[in-house]
Structures are given as C-alpha cells and as structure tokens.
Amino acid sequence: MSHPKNAFYAQSGGVTAVINASACGVIETARKHSDKIGKVYAGRNGIVGALTEDLIDTSLESDAAIAALRHTPAGAFGSCRYKLKGLEESRAEYERLIEVFKAHDIGYFFYNGGGDSADTCLKISQLADKMGYPIQAIHVPKTVDNDLPITDCCPGFGSAAKYIAVSVREASFDVSSMAKTSTKIFVMEVMGRHAGWIAAAGGLASSEDCDLPIVILFPEVVFNREKFLDKVNEKVKRYGYCSVVVSEGVKTPDGEFLADSGMKDVFGHTQLGGVAPVVATMIKDALGYRFHWAVADYLQRAARHIASKTDVEQAYALGEAAVELAIQGENAVMPAIIRKSDVPYQWEMGKVKLNDVANIEKKMPLSFISEDGFGITEACRKYLQPLIAGEDYPPYNGGLPSYIRLRNEAVSKKLAAEFKVG
Structure with missing residues (x-):
C-alpha cells in the first residue's frame, strides 16, 4: 500500500471574517484521515507560496492552535491576488508547480477563494492530463461578494x-x-x-x-x-x-x-x-x-467579533467537505451549500464541477430588488x-477579542532554483 500523499492548502483574494474557519475545517479533517493524507502544507501568501516553494508546515501547530483558527479573522497563512494564466501562456509557472509538488510529495490541492481562485484551481486540476502529474484539486468557496454561482451563499x-x-x-x-x-x-x-x-x-x-x-x-x-x-x-x-x-x-x-x-x-x-x-x-x-x-x-x-453563526458553521463545513471529497477521489470540484428551506433555514452539502463555477459571476436577481430600484423585496x-442569523463570539481577553497567530514555520526547501513571481 502506498504512503499517503501530502496536501497543499492556500488562501486567495480578499480575506474574510471566516476564511480561517474553512482552514480549520480542512486541517482538522485531514488530521482525522492521516491514513489517507499526510501533512498539510499551507502556501505562504496563497499560490505564490507554491511557486516560490515557501510552504508552511501546519503539522507543527498544536490542535488547540488550529482549533483557534475557527474564531480568528483574516488569512492565517497570508493571501494573494495572483491568477495563473493558461498553460500555453505560462508553461513555466505550471512546470514550477509540478516541481514543487513532486519535491514535497503533494497529491492534494485545496484552494480557498472566490471566482478567480476557482479558475486557478481548475487549471491545477488539469495538470494530470496535460503534464502527467496526478493531483486532486478541490476549490473551497469564499467571498464576501457572494457572487459564486450554484452554491446558495459564500462563506464570508x-x-x-x-x-x-x-x-x-x-x-x-x-x-x-x-x-x-x-x-x-x-x-x-x-x-x-x-x-x-x-x-x-x-x-x-x-x-x-x-x-x-x-x-x-x-x-x-x-x-x-x-x-x-x-x-x-x-x-x-x-x-x-x-x-x-x-x-x-x-x-x-x-x-x-x-x-x-x-x-x-x-x-x-x-x-x-x-x-x-x-x-x-x-x-x-x-x-x-x-x-x-x-x-x-x-x-x-x-x-469576526460580530460574525454570523450560520456563516462560521458553513465555512468550517465546506473546509471539512473539501477534504472528504478529495478522499473520495473527486477532482476539479467545489463543495457547495444547497438550501432546502427558508423557514426554518435548512441546508445540506452538495458539490459542483469547477467548469460550472470558474469565471461565472452571480448577480442579484431583479426579483430581489424593489420596483423603484432603491430597496430589497x-x-x-x-x-x-x-x-x-446567530452569534458566534470569539473569546475575549482584557476587553478585546483573543485571536491566534500561528507559528507558521517554513518547510525546508528541496529545490535549488529560485522562482520569481510576476
């Protein structure tokens, strides 16, 4: 039986009050499945961390520190706004990613972001076919803009x-x-x-x-x-x-x-x-x-001090679901929130293909805007x-919310060549 492959997790785009809750869901769930997934490496500043081989070893963080991510805002590992171009336009970037993934035995890719991130995740998922390197890429939705299609809503x-x-x-x-x-x-x-x-x-x-x-x-x-x-x-x-x-x-x-x-x-x-x-x-x-x-x-x-409880729970659940989908062998998909009813609010977890998500923007339906154009229906x-709905207050200390700062210790580099981004 082959040994479990490592995972790469990264945060992308503008961060939110609950993106770290998704990170918590990914890492805690991966730890529960150590027979299937080895270490979880996080990219320092998103996909840029993968390109520059600047990886963070989350296995060095305690269970308590990872659990504290659930109530900590912003991006614990640093985020970025960096969109991979097409394979033919920027082959050097893809070859570099494969080099880094191979060097660190990475077989799973979890990208936590919005529409542009979904596009990047889709491109990574195509590496196996186009460049002969097997990697399962799962997109974890996140955006305060709430503009990803199909999913009922977006964490953040x-x-x-x-x-x-x-x-x-x-x-x-x-x-x-x-x-x-x-x-x-x-x-x-x-x-x-x-x-x-x-x-x-x-x-x-x-x-x-x-x-x-x-x-x-x-x-x-x-x-x-x-x-x-x-x-x-x-x-x-x-x-x-x-x-x-x-x-x-x-x-x-x-x-x-x-x-x-x-x-x-x-x-x-x-x-x-x-x-x-x-x-x-x-x-x-x-x-x-x-x-x-x-x-x-x-x-x-x-x-984060006034975060929605619904939002926190869904953010964590989507991170958890992303890992479960990867373990099941899925690739190029995104876990999604499916609304079952408004009152009481009920939802379940679904999945969508990244081809149906990447570069597609969900706007407000006109039925949600009042006839005069200045209010909601x-x-x-x-x-x-x-x-x-609901409150999910972080712990407080001295009158202020108590948030975690991870150690974020770097993984030793294995590649001699440096790679410049941009």
Whole structure:
C-alpha cells in the first residue's frame, strides 16, 4: 500500500471574517484521515507560496492552535491576488508547480477563494492530463461578494452582511438623533463590484419592528441622479433624515463607475472606492442637507467579533467537505451549500464541477430588488435573513477579542532554483 500523499492548502483574494474557519475545517479533517493524507502544507501568501516553494508546515501547530483558527479573522497563512494564466501562456509557472509538488510529495490541492481562485484551481486540476502529474484539486468557496454561482451563499458573505446590517441600523439611530438641528444624511459605502449582495444587506437594518429610511444603490441598477435625489428627499421629508447604502460598483448610464480611481488591480479589474463622498456631496449640492459618510472597506470583511453563526458553521463545513471529497477521489470540484428551506433555514452539502463555477459571476436577481430600484423585496429578505442569523463570539481577553497567530514555520526547501513571481 502506498504512503499517503501530502496536501497543499492556500488562501486567495480578499480575506474574510471566516476564511480561517474553512482552514480549520480542512486541517482538522485531514488530521482525522492521516491514513489517507499526510501533512498539510499551507502556501505562504496563497499560490505564490507554491511557486516560490515557501510552504508552511501546519503539522507543527498544536490542535488547540488550529482549533483557534475557527474564531480568528483574516488569512492565517497570508493571501494573494495572483491568477495563473493558461498553460500555453505560462508553461513555466505550471512546470514550477509540478516541481514543487513532486519535491514535497503533494497529491492534494485545496484552494480557498472566490471566482478567480476557482479558475486557478481548475487549471491545477488539469495538470494530470496535460503534464502527467496526478493531483486532486478541490476549490473551497469564499467571498464576501457572494457572487459564486450554484452554491446558495459564500462563506464570508453572511458575516459581512451582518456587519453592514448592524452598522446601518446603529448609524441610522445616530443620524436620527441629530437630524433636527444638524446632520440629516448618512452614506455608507460597501463592497460589491458587479453584484449588490452586500448593499442589499443594508436593507435588513429596517424591519417591521424598526422602520428606518434607507435608500440602496445597487450595481445591478443603472444610477439615475434625478430619481435618486427625489427618493432621498422623499425620505427626509417623511422621516427627517435618511441613510444611504451605496455599492462601490454603481455605474452611470454611460457604463462608467460612479467612482473610478483610474487604476487596475492585478486581475485587470478597475480599482474602486470613494463613491460615498461623491454621493454625499451630490445630495448636499442638490438638496442642501448636511451629511456624514463612511467607507466600510476592510471593516466589513474583518469583523469576526460580530460574525454570523450560520456563516462560521458553513465555512468550517465546506473546509471539512473539501477534504472528504478529495478522499473520495473527486477532482476539479467545489463543495457547495444547497438550501432546502427558508423557514426554518435548512441546508445540506452538495458539490459542483469547477467548469460550472470558474469565471461565472452571480448577480442579484431583479426579483430581489424593489420596483423603484432603491430597496430589497420580501424574497430578498427571506434569502438574507438566515445568513446573518446567530452569534458566534470569539473569546475575549482584557476587553478585546483573543485571536491566534500561528507559528507558521517554513518547510525546508528541496529545490535549488529560485522562482520569481510576476
């Protein structure tokens, strides 16, 4: 009987409040199956760690340290934004990966990320056929944008949605206190390039028992300046104030982002940010209302202290399922959340082929956006509500959350040649 192959795990793209819970699921489950999987090596800074042979030996971490990942935000092993090109375009990178995998007896590849990461994972899975090296590649879904297809939701989104819903509710209470003599407008900018899932979560701040004036700007709805200003003015006239939730990806009628920095990221995406002050100033100039604005930015994806219990449980379960799928001999697949019912919220684990996930973006269905384009429907509320449900507080020490920092000891390099990335 052959000895068990080692595994490579890496985190990719923007991190979340629960990506480490998935890492915990992968590593703890692999340890339970030591007869099938040897050591789990983590890539320092994602796939870059594989290319540069900068591997972390997770077997040197105690069970308690790995368990603490479940309640620790961000990426414990470092993440990256690095997308492998096609085999023919960048053969040297693939040959390098094979060299590293062979040198460290790696037969399993677990990549924890979003759509671009799914594409990278799919390409790695094709190594066996194209370059004669057997490796099972399993994608572990993660993205606060909630834009991966087929899976009911993406780990990281539920907690970001909870943070936004809570923040918009609390900020609305604040601005309502000052509306009589001072500020009448609060604008919060949230993430979401093409999909308005996070912005939609702001709509949860208002409910039957807590009626709040909230206007949402979605990437899926073309921005109409006049209609927007009329809606804001209508809210202020009725309530005395208004909160606006604006997605960074809102576009003008000519297809341009309302806030385009003019820069590109490593994937070629337009770098966004700064739409909140644009919208706030627009309101001030047209309606004369005083305002405050905020950009949630990293806070919405790092807020482990207010993570959704549903999100934490699903993140761990998907990491666990990824290992189980690998042990069963699966390749080029992703474990997925399948919703069985809204009330009570019930879900089960499924799987999808990476060909059906990679480079496909799931946007908000129009049925989730109110007819006027500035709010969410009851169907959207039913979808979102269970994803932010429940609390899973981390342990606290001295009034602050207590998070783990792993030792992250490097695996000894076996290859003489260095490899430069980029």
